[in-house]
Amino acid sequence: xxxxxxxxxxxxxxxxxxxxxxxxxxxxxxxxxxxxxxxxxxxxxxxxxxxxxxxxxxxxxxxxxxxxxxxxxxxxxxxxxxxxxxxxxxxxxxxxxxxxxxxxxxxxxxxxxxxxxxxxxxxxxxxxxxxxxxxxxxxxxxxxxxxxxxxxxxxxxxxxxxxxxxxxxxxxxxxxxxxxxxxxxxxxxxxxxxxxxxxxxxxxxxxxxxxxxxxxxxxxxxxxxxxxxxxxxxxxxxxxxxxxxxxxxxxxxxxxxxxxxxxxxxxxxxxxxxxxxxxxxxxxxxxxxxxxxxxxxxxxxxxxxxxxxxxxxxxxxxxxxxxxxxxxxxxxxxxxxxxxxxxxxxxxxxxxxxxxxxxxxxxxxxxxxxxxxxxxxxxxxxxxxxxxxxxxxxxxxxxxxxxxxxxxxxxxxxxxxxxxxxxxxxxxxxxxxxxxxxxxxxxxxxxxxxxxxxxxxxxxxxxxxxxxxxxxxxxxxxxxxxxxxxxxxxxxxxxxxxxxxxxxxxxxxxxxxxxxxxxxxxxxxxxxxxxxxxxxxxxxxxxxxxxxxxxxxxxxxxxxxxxxxxxxxxxxxxxxx
Amino acid sequence: xxxxxxxxxxxxxxxxxxxxxxxxxxxxxxxxxxxxxxxxxxxxxxxxxxxxxxxxxxxxxxxxxxxxxxxxxxxxxxxxxxxxxxxxxxxxxxxxxxxxxxxxxxxxxxxxxxxxxxxxxxxxxxxxxxxxxxxxxxxxxxxxxxxxxxxxxxxxxxxxxxxxxxxxxxxxxxxxxxxxxxxxxxxxxxxxxxxxxxxxxxxxxxxxxxxxxxxxxxxxxxxxxxxxxxxxxxxxxxxxxxxxxxxxxxxx
Numbered sequence: 001x002x003x004x005x006x007x008x009x010x011x012x013x014x015x016x017x018x019x020x021x022x023x024x025x026x027x028x029x030x031x032x033x034x035x036x037x038x039x040x041x042x043x044x045x046x047x048x049x050x051x052x053x054x055x056x057x058x059x060x061x062x063x064x065x066x067x068x069x070x071x072x073x074x075x076x077x078x079x080x081x082x083x084x085x086x087x088x089x090x091x092x093x094x095x096x097x098x099x100x101x102x103x104x105x106x107x108x109x110x111x112x113x114x115x116x117x118x119x120x121x122x123x124x125x126x127x128x129x130x131x132x133x134x135x136x137x138x139x140x141x142x143x144x145x146x147x148x149x150x151x152x153x154x155x156x157x158x159x160x161x162x163x164x165x166x167x168x169x170x171x172x173x174x175x176x177x178x179x180x181x182x183x184x185x186x187x188x189x190x191x192x193x194x195x196x197x198x199x200x201x202x203x204x205x206x207x208x209x210x211x212x213x214x215x216x217x218x219x220x221x222x223x224x225x226x227x228x229x230x231x232x233x234x235x236x237x238x239x240x241x242x243x244x245x246x247x248x249x250x251x252x253x254x255x256x257x258x259x260x261x262x263x264x265x266x267x268x269x270x271x272x273x274x275x276x277x278x279x280x281x282x283x284x285x286x287x288x289x290x291x292x293x294x295x296x297x298x299x300x301x302x303x304x305x306x307x308x309x310x311x312x313x314x315x316x317x318x319x320x321x322x323x324x325x326x327x328x329x330x331x332x333x334x335x336x337x338x339x340x341x342x343x344x345x346x347x348x349x350x351x352x353x354x355x356x357x358x359x360x361x362x363x364x365x366x367x368x369x370x371x372x373x374x375x376x377x378x379x380x381x382x383x384x385x386x387x388x389x390x391x392x393x394x395x396x397x398x399x400x401x402x403x404x405x406x407x408x409x410x411x412x413x414x415x416x417x418x419x420x421x422x423x424x425x426x427x428x429x430x431x432x433x434x435x436x437x438x439x440x441x442x443x444x445x446x447x448x449x450x451x452x453x454x455x456x457x458x459x460x461x462x463x464x465x466x467x468x469x470x471x472x473x474x475x476x477x478x479x480x481x482x483x484x485x486x487x488x489x490x491x492x493x494x495x496x497x498x499x500x501x502x503x504x505x506x507x508x509x510x511x512x513x514x515x516x517x518x519x520x521x522x523x524x525x526x527x528x529x530x531x532x533x534x535x536x537x538x539x540x541x542x543x544x545x546x547x548x549x550x551x552x553x554x555x556x557x558x559x560x561x562x563x564x565x566x567x568x569x570x571x572x573x574x575x576x577x
Numbered sequence: 578x579x580x581x582x583x584x585x586x587x588x589x590x591x592x593x594x595x596x597x598x599x600x601x602x603x604x605x606x607x608x609x610x611x612x613x614x615x616x617x618x619x620x621x622x623x624x625x626x627x628x629x630x631x632x633x634x635x636x637x638x639x640x641x642x643x644x645x646x647x648x649x650x651x652x653x654x655x656x657x658x659x660x661x662x663x664x665x666x667x668x669x670x671x672x673x674x675x676x677x678x679x680x681x682x683x684x685x686x687x688x689x690x691x692x693x694x695x696x697x698x699x700x701x702x703x704x705x706x707x708x709x710x711x712x713x714x715x716x717x718x719x720x721x722x723x724x725x726x727x728x729x730x731x732x733x734x735x736x737x738x739x740x741x742x743x744x745x746x747x748x749x750x751x752x753x754x755x756x757x758x759x760x761x762x763x764x765x766x767x768x769x770x771x772x773x774x775x776x777x778x779x780x781x782x783x784x785x786x787x788x789x790x791x792x793x794x795x796x797x798x799x800x801x802x803x804x805x806x807x808x809x810x811x812x813x814x815x816x817x818x819x820x821x822x823x824x825x826x827x828x829x
Contacts (some may be wrong), residue, residue: 468659
């Protein structure tokens with residue numbers, strides 16, 4: 001089915017966009033003057049090797065907390081969205097927008113909000129950091145859950161209906177297992193994205209307030225800032241070790257396990273075999289799991305037993321229960337509406353108040369700055385394409401190259417580029433003397449892997465019979481690219497590009513403005529303007545206007561370019577038979 | 578000289594535990610103008626054999642001779658028809674049919690003309706600009722057939738071409754295939770058809786090669802002397818079907 005949007009659907013998605021932007025801005029401005037930040041006191045961060053394990057632990061805990069939240073959110077959200085057309089119509093565009101809006105731009109807003117919520121304690125900043133990481137992890141996982149449930153074969157659903165399996169049993173035996181492959185795959189991507197943001201958000205400066213959370217990210221920034229190369233390298237190695245260990249102990253075994261739940265029968269792609277050391281690590285995960293299971297089984301058994309022991313409700317009281325349930329739902333709904341309305345009213349008032357302030361002269365530069373930033377994104381995107389497409393073509397021609405490239409790219413791609421930012425900036429500035437190239441390279445680090453991973457996934461899904469047909473008819477190498485390889489990877493290229501541009505906009509905010517050893521390096525662009533307003537002047541109006549223009553450009557580009565390309569790609573270049 | 582000669586072909590694939598033998602010491606010849614059907618249970622290596630003949634994969638041991646010369650790499654005088662049709666979903670019917678011609682360096686004008694001729698032959702006149710996903714299964718396989726015929730191969734290789742179609746569509750397409758093969762204006766005079774449907778083999782072929790499973794070996798080489806057009810009610814049809822069936826069953 002082609003993705004045909006009716007006017008009503010389009011209208012709802014635009015409405016959703018406005019609503020989300022309104023809510024976020026409302027929260028921002030409602031709490032902007034709460035003044036929680038001023039009371040914060042920052043703990044001092046020490047750049048020393050002895051502290052490194054503690055910092056690594058802190059960062060990892062933050063990641064884990066955010067991931068658990070994202071997992072719960074994605075399951076609830078995805079399952080709800082897959083319940084029916086009406087749910088889908090509202091919930092999908094919401095995710096779509098949340099995914100494409102540059103979340104990092106809203107980070108200061110989140111800090112104001114959470115710090116005010118926690119009455120200025122460190123816990124508020126922790127919550128803000130976890131929230132930021134969460135926003136980088138949740139959306140793709142939720143979409144994964146939704147797609148898995150949505151694409152379930154009707155037969156399976158009907159089979160369960162025929163057996164009268166409902167509620168928990170249906171969830172346990174069909175819906176959750178169906179989500180496993182995509183959830184595992186997206187979890188891996190989410191951890192990669194999470195590391196990227198974690199490193200960026202542990203050092204927080206909003207206007208006059210400066211805050212450092214103990215963690216690997218702040219450690220790396222600090223050691224780079226102080227020029228302590230030895231400590232910097234130790235920190236990077238620690239990070240690399242955590243990522244490699246996670247990959248070996250958790251993700252590889254999980255991916256293998258997830259293969260069991262795949263619905264497609266014609267698996268043309270070869271399973272990826274972990275190499276030597278990683279294979280050995282792979283045994284640790286199941287081992288830990290066995291021990292955990294041994295500990296947990298008696299507990300779970302007892303709970304199950306206890307639940308089973310509860311006598312079923314007598315039929316006479318069921319309607320009463322249902323009424324209580326209904327009342328509860330109405331109550332919760334009313335509360336949610338109340339909060340949203342309150343936030344909107346407060347926010348709108350604050351918004352109007354801000355907009356009535358005299359506009360600074362810099363506003364007039366926003367359109368030009370937007371253009372400069374878009375050009376930078378295009379340059380980074382072009383560089384991404386220039387090396388990932390040849391890589392994908394080479395992988396399609398040689399399975400051996402593909403097998404070697406995949407694990408390598410996985411490790412290198414999981415390394416959060418934000419951790420390398422200081423190195424890149426120092427090096428490029430020293431070579432070229434300016435920030436422009438450095439900024440494009442930094443944006444590149446936030447884009448390229450999405451394109452590569454999507455292309456490699458696309459390559460592995462080209463059906464074997466099409467490859468055979470092309471060979472059997474004696475197509476030349478060039479003709480094979482033109483008739484088979486390129487068209488076949490086009491849908492993955494578009495999906496990858498959409499994600500890459502999403503990552504690119506976020507990276508932009510981190511890439512156009514860089515503080516190193518007390519010197520601020522910046523270029524002329526939208527991201528730098530936003531950072532300037534956030535970190536230097538603290539001018540609410542400028543923050544608001546730059547954010548709005550960024551969101552506007554993102555939404556317009558998505559509607560005019562990516563959505564159209566996506567429709568064409570899924571319509572004509574889909575492989576289905 | 579035989580058109581095609583397979584000499585002691587064996588094939589095995591690497592497997593989780595050592596190697597998995599698929600074909601064991603298979604030898605047979607195909608004469609000029611013959612329609613040969615290869616039948617056998619699933620896993621007897623009949624599709625693998627077809628790919629070896631086409632040159633898509635080299636045999637582990639043994640030789641394939643085509644017109645007396647050893648096949649080394651893709652044999653461009655063959656054309657393969659797939660069970661799954663293997664049409665490029667992003668190319669129109671015409672572009673799919675032109676695929677093999679383009680590979681052979683046929684000029685665009687000539688290409689278009691020839692594609693048009695074979696699209697007509699398989700009865701898809703008027704569907705030149707349609708895309709595969711807009712076609713029914715039967716029509717998709719007609720495109721697959723036209724694509725193979727368009728390169729005017731001497732030897733047409735068919736891998737379970739009618740197995741993915743419904744029974745009624747399959748009956749029509751079999752009749753049409755036979756008409757095309759008997760059409761003197763058509764350049765194709767030799768067909769190797771791989772199938773697991775015994776009636777299909779008996780209905781169409783001059784000769785039936787029966788393979789056994791695990792690993793595939795030649796069990797029998799039967800001539801079909803029934804006059805064409807054949808059908809189930811014909812004398813001898815059922816007797817031959819039963820014979821092939823029992824040959825396969827004996828070995829299973």
